[in-house]
Amino acid sequence: MGGSITATTAAETLRLEGFDGAITILSQESRAPYTRVPLSKGALAGREDVDDITLPLPSDDIELRPGVRAESLDLSRRIVWTEQGPVPWDGLVIATGARARRLAPELNEFVVREHADCLRLQEASTDADSILVVGGGFLGMEIASTLRELGKSVTVVDREPPLQRLLGETVAARIRQVAADRGVQFHIAPDGVTLFGDQATPPRGVQTAAGRTLEADVVISAAGDVPNVDWLARSGLRYTDSGLRVDSRGRVRPDVVAAGDVAACPAPGGGHARIPSWTNAIDQARVAARALIRGDAAPRYDPSYYFWTEQFGLDIKVSGALVSDTELQVNDGWTADANPALLIWGEADAPLRVLGWNHKLRPAQLKRMTRRSPRVMST
Known part of the structure; x- marks a missing residue:
């Protein structure tokens, strides 16, 4: 359910896990899945059109049904009810994402x-x-x-x-x-x-x-987003305004998983929280799809808290959860607006958070740095 990077990643992972049954992606939007990252940047500026941001389907044997809106979920009969009629399923990935929060x-x-x-x-x-x-x-x-x-x-x-x-x-x-x-x-x-x-x-x-x-x-x-859980109102699934609750493998129950902006996963400090980022959408989709196939043998989701932003000529990459600036160690290179710098919170050999300021370090390198910290809790 959902036509996004989360849905396409889950479909791709199911195939990589050896699932050879039918896979159908239902998407409310009328066009093929696309990445939303450029919408506030290159697409808004007119430098990228829809063809530039469209995501290819993982394989030709995955059915995409655009313009299909889910209205309700019947867990006992394993049916998603849509405006076009019922869609049966054996395993379900809920990737309905979120919508913009509207103030008026x-x-x-x-x-x-x-x-x-x-x-x-x-x-x-x-x-x-x-x-x-x-x-x-x-x-x-x-x-x-x-x-x-x-x-x-x-x-x-x-x-x-x-x-x-x-x-x-x-x-x-x-x-x-x-x-x-x-x-x-x-x-x-x-x-x-x-x-x-x-x-x-x-x-x-x-x-x-x-x-x-x-x-x-x-x-x-631009006041945040709201998870798309309204269609689950009569399903019996547990959700709040903060999203659909899942376990550490993205499961709602053995045959239903959720990932991406709609899913509230276990938080290190207790409770559940969403992590609405492009990286989370991909990583959590892979974990959830594997959980559908492997069950308890699937790996748990271990958030990297990695995200990035490009604005005003700056390329900012961050790995790790926010911590107090009292633990910030500022790199000597951070002396001018555009000069590359690496900022570290916590101990240099086991950082709690790392931020690249126009820095050449790749995302995987930043993630590895914060993975070393004993104070970064796994979920």
């Missing part, structure tokens, strides 16, 4: 989650002079970077300083300074904002709780 759906707000969203925003921003981005996470800042590169006047508004929660104050402050040097403005609204505009038309601006009004030609919501 009645205003037909701009978001960036699907390729269609990207095309709509491209068209709207072509003749726009001013852009307001609500949300200063990776997505919001990447959108801001791309549109500033296209010559737009860009303001980012958030409850807290952009990127601080994700990268810590030291690195986030440096990125914000680079962005500010390139003309991006920031506005912090600790109590949030309310979008305003005419019914069923894109919002014209936001109003802060303090009463300040910010207006722009185009207002974009």
